[in-house]
Amino acid sequence: MGEATSSRNNGSEVTEFILLGFSGSRALRLGLLALFLLAYTLTVTENVVIVAVIRTSPLLQKPMYLFLSHLAFLEAWYISVTVPKMLLGLVATKFQHISFAGCMAQLYFFLALACTECVLLGVMAYDRYVAICNPLRYPTIMCPALCSLMATGSWLSGFSISLGKVFFISRLGFCGPNIMNHFFCDVSPLLNLACSDMSVAELADFLLALLILLGPLLVTVSSYAAILSAVLHIPSSTGRQKAFSTCASHLAVVVIFYSASLFIYARPRAIYSFDYNKLVSVVYTVLTPFVNPIIYCLRNKEVKEALRRVAQKLAQALGAPT
Template sequence: MQLANQSHVTVFILVGFPGSLKLQHFLFTVFLVSYTLTVLENLIIIVLIWVNIKLHKPMYIFLGNFSFLEIWYVSVTVPKMLSGFATQKMDISFTGCMAQLFFFLVLACTECALLTVMAYDRYIAICSPLRYPAIMSQDFCIRLAIGSWLSGFFVATGKTFFISRLSYCGPNIINHFFCDVSPILNLACTDLSFVELIDFLLALLILIGPLIVTITSYSCIISTVLHIPSAKGKRKAFSTCASHLLVVTVFFAATIFIYARPRALTSVNAHKIVSVVYTVLTPLLNPVIYCMRNQEFKDALRKTINGSSLRQIGYCSKSSI
């Protein structure tokens, strides 16, 4: 097929979530609260990991990267959606749409790689605990984190390049709340077979490969845990990876449903619902899932809060004297 050098469409209209004004106000409030909480939760995680030396471990290095990613992940889509609810204007330029698509794909693909790296970290911690400090050195962890970001960048660049080079003659209405792959492809007025194939192969590359590594890691983890003689030891081992396994299951299920398909997704309602799950709901719940079940993190949070309270009391006492 031939890719067009320039699109005829200069502005896209995002439909979002149509409905009554009351519904729009309700959704605005829900998404604003979700966005604010997501940013605050992940900022707290980053700050706690940064200031607590005891959390300077491989698992928390990856979790810090993950929290940083989640802040930008929701910031790529939700503020534009909130603006649409507030102003009832959901237009976005062609360049802006491609930019939003690119950054969203970078973050989504990076998250896929990071979750896989975190699964590998849990595999080494449980299956080879004596070798864990030697294998998961700080330098190696940093390289794994950088590699995750680079993989997301390269896959997103390939996807966005081919999609942006298609010809869009109209209509220019995207029946979605942000610029995503399938809704954009549905508007192209040229042959999609080549671009869909490239998009599908890149989706398989960034989804299926990491998924195989993750499944293999957890298969080994489960096998190792089942051979632990004590019930207490089994519970402790499972508790260290149960949260991550839950997040991985939700993320991969949602992304494979939408992106690992050979043709553009035509079920608009299904696309929107699943998109809300992995763009808004999971970033909101991930900090709770990861940290509220982690005793080490809860202890660090408690000590930080208590330390701040004691310093405040000491300051007030000195001021009164």
């Protein structure tokens, strides 16, 4: 461990990092291992099921569900970038080591998927805006070609934006110590371990995080402002309730995602706390991907009906005579 925590001034370059993860007694670590393993298994299963049901159900061949399938596919990978490494770290301390290249790769895919989700949530908000504010033109505006273009654009923009940020971080000097008080390679812990004066880099990172997060958030807020205005002009309470119900699940996901993300990535370092940061990071790396499919399924009658039909077909197939 002494070699791993060498001084910043010894001039040697860091070739690996040590992720402290969650410290505590062996019983606590085993308890966290069981909890996170269960959450990871359920999350991947939920999202894979949603993708399969949407892609195979004629009832769900609509733009809203196309974007939802992309979101579910994204979150199955999103949680897989960080949680498996964290689980191994809870099993044995030797798995807490991660190479410099592995750390940069984990950071890149994590940021790429997070940025893609930001853009995708904005696209989904725009879809709801068109559906409610321009219902007669909805099929024409949200045509299959445009929907595919918007979904593809979300992925391309997310993976492109994060590339520059990770390249910048990878070019910084890291000369020790190499112990990271986190459970995965994230931006702020890495900047904290850099050798040189990071005041300019931290400011640039803060402004870039604001740009990445607030751009899609502005689209989302503008869309829902227009939706709210349109809904309030609907004369019947039943019509208003129906309009709101089509947006409730997406709005809940947006609030959860942006609350955690803005707290982590768009705040001054003066209020930064490593231990508190790890707890909040659990919200958007583990809890959000786990809860999102539940929110969409419980709040959406069409998804529940499609799931029920698939379950019936499976039951019939399993009960059919050979």
